[in-house]
Structure formats: structure tokens, C-alpha cells
Amino acid sequence: MNRTDRLYALVEHLRACAPRRVSARALAARFEVSVRTIERDIAALQQGGVPIYADVGRAGGYTLDKSRTLPPLNFTPAEAVAVAITLGRAEGSPFSRSARTALQKIVAAMSAADSESARELAGRIRLFAPLEADEPASVPAVLEEAMAARRVVRLTYSDKDGTETERDVEPVVFTGGTRTWYLVGWCRLRGDARIFRIDRVRRAVLLEETAPERRLEDLTDEPPNMAIRALEFV
Structure with a gap:
């Protein structure tokens, strides 16, 4: 069994056994590999987002949260x-x-x-990509968390002329396309709605304060030459 097949089978075995825990030794015996190989496989699955949890000790082992996983999908x-x-x-x-x-x-x-x-x-698909990212890798992740948790975020923002300002922003919506993304929010520095290009955000820090609820329809600023539509989510 190659590693891809083993990882798939490992997830399915843990799903079938859940919520019972299975020891690394038992998994190693089942898949005819070493305990160390099982530990590496589990670590790889966890890094990939598979909700596998481990308990140490004699009665410990691995278990999978069935409520957060999918059965085999019929994707072609x-x-x-x-x-x-x-x-x-x-x-x-x-x-x-x-x-x-x-x-x-x-x-x-x-x-x-x-x-x-x-x-x-x-392996037969190639995508065009910029050689270097314009923004720090951490910025999109911080903005994602700010939107999901509805928290005020402190931005260091560079305008089109390269002038940097620091401002606290209440996030409202993300809008954009395949390459250019914007954060629409209430800028406390300006006391008004503003749209920030994410690739011009130099730094982003999540603050402890919960942002008040605002609706996009209540804001007047709009991206130039763009129509905003809601994300279709079925």
C-alpha cells in the first residue's frame, strides 16, 4: 500500500472506530508499518486539517471527530x-x-x-502567478479572523502614492475578484466608510474590541467601476 492509499485508509479506519481511540501500535500492526510511520502519517493529516486528536498514556490513542469530517465524496x-x-x-x-x-x-x-x-x-494544469506577493503572508489571515470574529483591526495602510497611515477599522464585508480583494469597513480615523485594497495593507493587528454591527447597505463608499453582488453559497 502506497502512502496516499494508507492516509486515506487511515482516516476511514479512525472514522469507523470513532469515538473509540486506537493506539499507534494497533494502527501500525493493521497497516504493516512502524509506529513512527503512523505518527508521521497522523501528523501530516493533522497539518492538512483532518480533526484527529491524540491522548497519551496506556489507554491513550488517536480518535477522529466524525462531526467535522466527510464520508467518501463522489467527486469525479x-x-x-x-x-x-x-x-x-x-x-x-x-x-x-x-x-x-x-x-x-x-x-x-x-x-x-x-x-x-x-x-x-x-499535474497538467498551470496557473499564472506573481513572482512575489505584495503583502505579508500574515495580513490576509488576520483580516479573515477579524471578519469572522467581528473584531476591530488596526491597519497600516499604504495609499496609491505610497503614503502610510495607521487606522482602526471595523470590518463589514470583503469584496473582490480573482486577484484584487478589498476590505470594506468603517474607518475610525476618517469617521466614514472606506475601502482598503488588501495588497496595500502592510500590517494588520487584531484588537480585543468587538466591532459594532454595520450593514454594507448603510455605507456609501463603493469600489470604482465595480458592481457588488453577494457570494453565491449553496
């Missing part, structure tokens, strides 16, 4: 690659880190044969 290889292309274009967006873990979960939930076919097809 082409459908999985289509999702990968879409998620691959999320780089630089507020949810780029979550896009990567989502794709890993989808692939892990597919059958071994379909997963291998999808990987082979994906």
Missing part, C-alpha cells in the same frame, strides 16, 4: 480539479489559508483511485 477527478483551480486562485484573498485546507480535506475524502486520477490531471 475533473470536478476535483475544477475545485482546485478555483481554490488556487484564492491566493492573496482573505481565505487563502482556509482554501488550502479545504482542498486537502476534499482529496482525503475521495477514493484512492479517483484521488490519484485527480492528481495526475492536476
